[in-house]
Amino acid sequence: MNEIRPIEPDLGGLETLHEVEQKLLWLASWMIHNANHLRPNRDGLKVGGHQASCASVTSIMTALYFEILRPQDRVAVKPHAGPVLHAINYLFGRQTIEQMAGLRQFGGAQAYPSRTKDGAEIDFSTGSVGLGVALTSFASLIQDYVRAHGLSDPTAPRGRHIAIAGDAELDEGNIYEALLEGWKHDVRDVWWVVDYNRQSLDSVMPDRLFGRFEGLFRDMGWRVISLKYGARLEAAFARPGGSSLRGWIDDCPNSTYSALTFQGGAAWRQAILADMGKSRNIRAIIDPLSDEELGALMTNLAGHDLGTLTSAFRAAAASDQPTVFLAYTIKGMGLPFAGHKDNHAGMMTVEQMDAFRASLRIRPGHEWDRFEGLRAPEAVERFIQSVPYATPLTPSGRRLPAAAIPIPETLPQPRIVGRRMSTQAGFGEILSEIGRAQGESAAMSKRIVTMSPDVAVSTNLGPWINRRGVFDRHTRDDVFRDGKLASAQRWGTDPGGQHIELGIAEQNLFLLLGAAGLSHDLNGVRLLPVGTVYDPFVNRGHDALFYACYQDARFLLVSTPSGITLAPEGGQHQATNTPLLAIVQDRLASYEPAFCDELAIMLRHAFAHMQKPDGSAVWLRLSTQILPQPERTLNAEHVIAGAHWITPPAPGAEIAIAYQGAVAAEAEAAFATLREDVPGAGLLAITSPDRLYAGWRQAQRNRRLGQPATSHIETLLAPLAPSAALVSVLDGHPAAHAWLGGVRGNRIMSLGPDHFGQSGDIPDLYAAYEINAAAILDACAEGLLPAR
Ligand SMILES: Cc1ncc(C[n+]2csc(CCOP(=O)(O)OP(=O)(O)O)c2C)c(N)n1
Ligand SMILES: [Mg+2]
Numbered sequence: 001m002n003e004i005r006p007i008e009p010d011l012g013g014l015e016t017l018h019e020v021e022q023k024l025l026w027l028a029s030w031m032i033h034n035a036n037h038l039r040p041n042r043d044g045l046k047v048g049g050h051q052a053s054c055a056s057v058t059s060i061m062t063a064l065y066f067e068i069l070r071p072q073d074r075v076a077v078k079p080h081a082g083p084v085l086h087a088i089n090y091l092f093g094r095q096t097i098e099q100m101a102g103l104r105q106f107g108g109a110q111a112y113p114s115r116t117k118d119g120a121e122i123d124f125s126t127g128s129v130g131l132g133v134a135l136t137s138f139a140s141l142i143q144d145y146v147r148a149h150g151l152s153d154p155t156a157p158r159g160r161h162i163a164i165a166g167d168a169e170l171d172e173g174n175i176y177e178a179l180l181e182g183w184k185h186d187v188r189d190v191w192w193v194v195d196y197n198r199q200s201l202d203s204v205m206p207d208r209l210f211g212r213f214e215g216l217f218r219d220m221g222w223r224v225i226s227l228k229y230g231a232r233l234e235a236a237f238a239r240p241g242g243s244s245l246r247g248w249i250d251d252c253p254n255s256t257y258s259a260l261t262f263q264g265g266a267a268w269r270q271a272i273l274a275d276m277g278k279s280r281n282i283r284a285i286i287d288p289l290s291d292e293e294l295g296a297l298m299t300n301l302a303g304h305d306l307g308t309l310t311s312a313f314r315a316a317a318a319s320d321q322p323t324v325f326l327a328y329t330i331k332g333m334g335l336p337f338a339g340h341k342d343n344h345a346g347m348m349t350v351e352q353m354d355a356f357r358a359s360l361r362i363r364p365g366h367e368w369d370r371f372e373g374l375r376a377p378e379a380v381e382r383f384i385q386s387v388p389y390a391t392p393l394t395p396s397g398r399r400l401p402a403a404a405i406p407i408p409e410t411l412p413q414p415r416i417v418g419r420r421m422s423t424q425a426g427f428g429e430i431l432s433e434i435g436r437a438q439g440e441s442a443a444m445s446k447r448i449v450t451m452s453p454d455v456a457v458s459t460n461l462g463p464w465i466n467r468r469g470v471f472d473r474h475t476r477d478d479v480f481r482d483g484k485l486a487s488a489q490r491w492g493t494d495p496g497g498q499h500i501e502l503g504i505a506e507q508n509l510f511l512l513l514g515a516a517g518l519s520h521d522l523n524g525v526r527l528l529p530v531g532t533v534y535d536p537f538v539n540r541g542h543d544a545l546f547y548a549c550y551q552d553a554r555f556l557l558v559s560t561p562s563g564i565t566l567a568p569e570g571g572q573h574q575a576t577n578t579p580l581l582a583i584v585q586d587r588l589a590s591y592e593p594a595f596c597d598e599l600a601i602m603l604r605h606a607f608a609h610m611q612k613p614d615g616s617a618v619w620l621r622l623s624t625q626i627l628p629q630p631e632r633t634l635n636a637e638h639v640i641a642g643a644h645w646i647t648p649p650a651p652g653a654e655i656a657i658a659y660q661g662a663v664a665a666e667a668e669a670a671f672a673t674l675r676e677d678v679p680g681a682g683l684l685a686i687t688s689p690d691r692l693y694a695g696w697r698q699a700q701r702n703r704r705l706g707q708p709a710t711s712h713i714e715t716l717l718a719p720l721a722p723s724a725a726l727v728s729v730l731d732g733h734p735a736a737h738a739w740l741g742g743v744r745g746n747r748i749m750s751l752g753p754d755h756f757g758q759s760g761d762i763p764d765l766y767a768a769y770e771i772n773a774a775a776i777l778d779a780c781a782e783g784l785l786p787a788r
Helices: 013-037 051-068 079-091 097-101 131-148 167-171 173-184 209-219 231-237 242-251 254-263 265-276 280-286 291-298 306-316 350-359 377-386 423-436 439-447 462-468 506-516 519-523 542-550 564-569 578-584 596-609 636-641 661-677 689-704 712-717 740-744 762-768 773-784
Strands: 074-077 161-166 190-196 223-227 323-328 448-453 499-502 528-533 556-559 588-591 617-621 643-647 655-660 682-686 725-730 747-751
Touching (some): 161 167, 209 223, 209 323, 231 242, 265 291, 439 448, 556 596, 564 762, 578 588, 596 617, 643 712, 661 773, 689 712, 712 740
Parallel strands (some): 161 190, 448 528, 528 556, 556 617, 588 617, 655 682
């Protein structure tokens, strides 16, 4: 096994830092070892963990957390370095042995850092590679936003947003989308520290990539700091003949370098001598070294050199320019599989772990002891207490307190009754009214921040933006306005604007919603973020949406237009799966109104719900379908619970029609005909299959626990005869409603497009996809047949 780098007595403060680094390497390795070898395994599955990925980044994290970071900085740690982060928090007294010993166990430390499960020390969750990295850029933008709006304490220092990234994360396209967007918004105070081990999961990366990365970042206005060789190698390069040694390593293909690292000192010697053995200068450098010393020299990369790392970070801290550090490392550094291309999921054996423990002077039974085996435990303890990051951001952790924003009982609203309008248009008008708000709703409107990936105008955000302006750190003129050229949109930007305009990249929208939706925790400033996107392109950003929900970010997503109802716009835009996504996505309460009075209730609910400790983000699916707006009094609680009767069924009724969203008029027309034959039939408006389903599940759970419970949908369906048929219809996949038949055992005929992809007008498409009044009546006829 490769020897751990010996302590160099003349290193001064670095010696202590090196002790910390070795302790972290041990604890991370032990955590994974413990999880895999020392716990009972009930299911025969590999528990897993990534000792090599942790070892690769341990020096970088040591330098950052113990020398550079300040409490206000926010960090996204690459998923596979979770154990290192837990070990760091443990040394700071913010993580328990029980949690670490429970790594990857139910209730224990999570496989990858998780805000919601690992507690208040985690700034950003990670897991889906690339997203955590990009999120730091958007979080920095939001920090600028809240400061520019005077919402946070101006005397508090700005935090730096740091991603500790794996190099394979740079393969993810969302990184480059975020880079472009960051450039447009002139982001600052962002560091991406890349653990450049040139290994991903499967393999060693091609050498040619490096130059590409450097160029790409520079083009986007980033400072690129390449940290390649450590102090000892640099010293060797400075000796006579050293430049040819540098050239030799520079030219050494990544895969060869990795293989030699794995093989160790003798292999290095053989390879160097084969190419440069005739050079007396080279021999003067390598001959006096033992195999072990030669191996240590040749693997002295900057990403493992605490002195090089800390001085590079310190020097870079003087500027707020976004900066990427390409820190060369070796995957598995210091462990027996260092450099081996298959080491991603590699794990030390029990014997190897024993040898590693002995080399660190750790006694069996003392594996978790903080200072066990250290040469100067008191000095290390004193040092840890003295580092800036040791000061907790708040007494209870890294979550800042943020006051809730009062939401008025009813939102300011335009006149709606009697008009013919779509929910999309209604959304634009209500938001515009909110934008005009004075008095009670002014506090709320100040905290709304809208965002959209190049579809602000076509999702009806235009009037809101005209009132509230577009955000930019820099004031930029609106050439059209200043030139008095007629335009409905006023697009000058300034630091007080409340709309953040994004380029057409949906993942960025969801990352920005995620960042804004965590602002209460990260900046101590509650925002009410509203993002608009075309409904089908939720799919394009879905992983980032999932990621935002996973972190419990709070925002309102408005997706519009939706379904086949957008008709002539073209088949490719006609997503039918979004109502299903809306049901299955945790931490996202989803609604689809048919009329604008429902929409107003939902919007109000969204702004309140996203602020509640047990609330969540909210998704509204809207439509361009134009419907006459009814005059009626709604039961807001029913709208929020997921459905309300338009016409309640007579007791024991044999049939009911249930509709969702844009197809309301078709359902109403079918219902009018049905009532002629079946006077007791009911008409149900479904506003949220998601909430209905969640309520039903919860009631079932409660009953199993012996607690009486009846869900909203059970109550609503109770008057129907047990044999009654339900005919349901939505402009989305019918499976979104099919489960309704299971609630009380009713037969269900679910209508909805299960194919898509045709242009046409609404009459043609509703007929072709069987969601028009005639199709609903056909389904009713089938429903009224005696059950087979
Ligand atoms: C979006 C996504 N795709 C795939 C994976 C599976 N995966 C986990 S780590 C990894 C490669 C990581 O390589 P790198 O980022 O270089 O990390 P390191 O070498 O430091 O382990 C892959 C493909 C993932 N976590 N997320
Ligand atoms: Mg890698």
